[in-house]
Amino acid sequence: MILFPRGLFPHALDRVISRLGLNRPRAPFPRPPIRAVHLALASLAVLVMLSVVGCTGRSLITWGESGGDGWTVTAVDDSRLYVVSRQGTVFALEGVSRDAxxxxxxxxELAQYHGAFGTPAIGREHIYIGDKGDLEGLDGQLLALLKDREPTSGTIEGPGLLQDGEWSHAIEGGIVGAPVLTDDESLVLVASDNGDVYALSTTGSSRDRLVWSFSANGQVWSTPVISDNMVYVGSLDRNLYAISLDRELGSGDSRLIWKYETDGAVMGSPIVLDGPSGKMVVAGSVDRNVYALGASDGELIWSFAGDDWIWADPVADEEHIYVATMSGTVYALDRDGNRVWEATLEDGPPVVARPVVHGEDLVIATDEGKLFRLDTGNGQRIGGFHDLSGRVKASPSILGGNVFVGVEDNSVRGIDLEDWREAWNFSTKDR
Amino acid sequence: MDAIGFFFDNLLINPMLNIIVMLYSLLFSNFGLAIIVFTIIVRIVTLPLHVRQIKQMRAMSEMQPRMKQIQEIKDPGERSRAMQSMWREAGVNPLGCLGPLVIQMLVWVALFRVLIKSLGTNPDDLVGLAQRLYSWNPFSDVSIPLNPDFLWLDLAAPDPTNVVLPVLVGASTWLQQKMTMTPSADPRQAQTNKMMLWMMPIMLGFITLTFPSGLAVYWTVSNVAGVLIQYFITGDLGPLFTKDAPQAQPVLQAASEEESKENDSDGDGTGGPVRKNRRRSRRDGPERARRKPGRSRNRGPKPR
Known part of the structure; x- marks a missing residue:
């Protein structure tokens, strides 16, 4: 009986076989040492592995990146913290301040949920959540849930039904950026992955929901920003668009007031603030530059070159504009675009989440799950960093002296801003 | 697994990703063209290995009669030495044909990951891509996001027709295998070759239904390039027009006939001595050596 596959390493195998006395009776020998069947089997093994990977979309080997649809996103109002988990459960939490x-x-539990990437918009009565949809062509949706809804509806046992006063609206291509409300909350604006910006009425029937739409030339992942009856939004087609909010204009290109083309995709949202000569729009681009444009005419006022892609939204306080790059470098610029200080976060982790300013602290969460606190005056780090043991891409929220960070390990961490310690850890998975 | 991941990430996926992004930028932001040019580059880089493989296969083919003779050697050590000596004289390394195949598979696996990483459609994918692009790559900023459209295909998704690319992959794989199939002295081997000639194309065609079409483009272009290279090296398309076990059978037959003639002492043309040899060879094996003296194989029952 032949106990060993023969032919691959004839010498060594023969020696072993002879020594062990396994060489009787002999199979016809020699054969070509590498047989087609060996190659075929090896190829088959690889192809089967690849088929499994390809069919299931899962990796058999850990390649260092976590998958999953959507991020753990948080939003706050005066007293509550709202969390949308990666599993599609919305939590309304109260009493989250300090060690309470x-x-x-x-x-x-959201029905037909595929993932949220943007911070929910919080209105007086509703919370608005954008859902991405999926790659199979299923639409995303904008959901409007009541803030004071019946607590019994929609549990972990199954997707909950919408209650009276709640609604959803299908968005072709899905939503990546956050929804945003007008001041009077009559309209909620969302941008789609198909490149459309929609203005939806928050009241009325579903038939009258769409008020107007505008199409960019590429995907829009940026959250629209509303200022002075204008809407500013960045697109992956490299343009920053300024469109009119006016209800009377109808849909289409007539809404376009100006657009400014950068050399890279505009992933994040712009901010609108007072500049040296009136209002200006500041946005970062994948071309590594920060652009400041006239809010009314889109004329370039200044630009600042960073060291890497700029994905995270810029933020500003009374004095500075803060910009973080994908290399983990943070810049503080004055309103004229001059660098005031520059800080490098440890190990150069990428920053995707929008930083938050709290008093004199600039809090920055990195994709590698570290949370830093910098002094807004000089960029010096205050205290050590928190290792959140999970990736962070969603923007943190601040409420009651805590900064809340949605982490991809299905948790929300609350860090006390006073003594910079982790005061709170809320798991979204096993509830 | 970490080591494998590190190897794939840093030595294969990331360099490939950066090269493809660079080609994408240079080739009018067309990912399909980038894959085609990348495939041709891979083929050019591995050309020396491929040429060597073809030459070795030819040499192996020419060695078939001698290999048949060596098979008749009874002593395993001597047989192995003779085999080694034959390979050495012919300058053939039987493992040499593995090189191009392994490289092909590695590139294929890595390209699979590159397509998933580079043509992803959600922010997570793009964050991952950003971390893989070299900061000094001048094309990374202006190319993002990559456009996956090529002809009728979304290169990150399977062929929507479910027909064209699977057929192209299957046909080109068959063509490539047919051109490069090694003739075999062993009928079972020949049978395996014949089976693989059909099985591999059918299987690859089938899995193309579920894989990103960018991989199918790579596979098709790579096969066509392989056939062209083969043609330019060997100078003929002979194997395409022969039956399933090209060249092997005639060579073996010739060798057998030659042997038969040499050994056919009674001149009846039946190759009797060869059969005699076979009988003797059974007796000459180690089994015989261990047989107790004075006992023949056809003796009656064992003495108690």
Whole structure:
């Protein structure tokens, strides 16, 4: 009986076989040492592995990047923290300040949920959540849930039904950026992955929901920003668009007031602030530059070159504009575009989440799960960093002296801003 | 697994990704063209290996009669030495044909990951891509996001027709295999070759239904390039027009006939001595050496 496959390493194998006395009776020998069947089997093994990977979309080997649709996103109003988990459960939490044990007001499992990337918009009565949809062509949706909804509806046992006063609206291509409300909350604006910006009425029937739309030339992942009856939004087609909010204009190109083309995709949202000569729009681009444009005419006022892609939204306080790059470099610029200080975060982790300013602290979460606190005056680090043991791409929220960070390990961490310690850890998975 | 991941990430996926992004920028922001040019570059880089493989296969083919003779050697050590000596004289390394195949598979696996990483459609994918692009790559900033459209295809998704690319992949794989198939002295081997000639194309065609079409483009272009290279090196398309076990059978037959003539002492043309040899060869094996003296194989029952 032949106990060993023969032919691959004839010498060594023969020696072993002879020594062990396994060489009787002999199979016809020699054969070509590498047989087609060996190659075929090896190829088959690889192809089967690849087929599994290809068919399931899962990796058999850990390649160093976590998958999953959507991020753990947080939003706050005056007293509550809202969390949308990666599994599609919305939590309304109360009493989250300092070391208090939070109370879950209600949870709601979203039906046909695929993932949220943007911070929910919080209105007076509703919370608006954008859903990305999926690659199979299923539309995303904008959901409007009541802030004070019945706590019994929609539990972990199954997707909850919408209650009276709640609604959803399908968005072709899905939503990546956050929804945003007008001041009077009559309109909610969302941008789609198909490149459309929609203005939806928050009231009325579903038939009258769409008020107007505008199409960019590429995907829009940026959150629209509303200022002075204008909407500013960046696109992956490299343009920053300024469109009119006017209800009367209808849909289409007539809404376009100006657009400014950069040399790279504009992933993040712009900010609108007072500049040296009136209002200006400041946005970062994948071409590594920060652009300041006239809010009314789109004329370039200044630009500043960073050291890497700029994805995270810029933020500003009374004095500075803060910009973080994908290399983990943070710049503080004055309103004229001059660099005031520059800080490098440890190990150069990429920053995707919008930083938050709290008093004299600039809090920055990195994609590698580290949370830093910098002095807005000089860029010096205050305290050590928090290792959140999971990636962070969603923007943190601040409420009651804590900064809340949605982490991709399905948790929300609350860091006390006073003594910079982790005061709070809320798991979104096993509830 | 970490080591494998590190190897794939840093030595294959990331360099490939950067090269493809660079080609994408240079080739009118067309990812399909980038894959085609990349495939041709891979083929050019591996050309020496490919040429060597073809030459070795030819040499192996020419060695078939001698290999048949060596098969008749009874002593395993001597047989192995003779085999080694034959390979050495012919300058053939039987493992040499593995090189291009392994490289092909590695590139294929890496390209699979490159397509997933580079043509992703959600922010997570793009964050991952940003971390893989070299900061000094001048094309990374202006190329993002990459446009996956090529002809009727979304290169990150399977062929929507479910027909064209699977057929192209299957046909080109068959063509390539047919051109490069090694003739075999062993009928079972020949049978395996014949089976693989059909099985591999059918299987690859089938899995093309579920894989990103960018991989199918790579595979098709690579096969066509392989056939062209083969043609320019060997100068003929002979194997395409022969039956399933090209060249091997005639060579072996010739060798057998030659042997038969040499050994056919009774002149009846039946090759009797060869059969005699076979009988003797069974007796000459180690089994015989261990047989107890004075006992023949056809003896009656064992003495108790």
């Amino acid at each position: 044990i939070p109370r879950i007001l209600w949870t709601h």
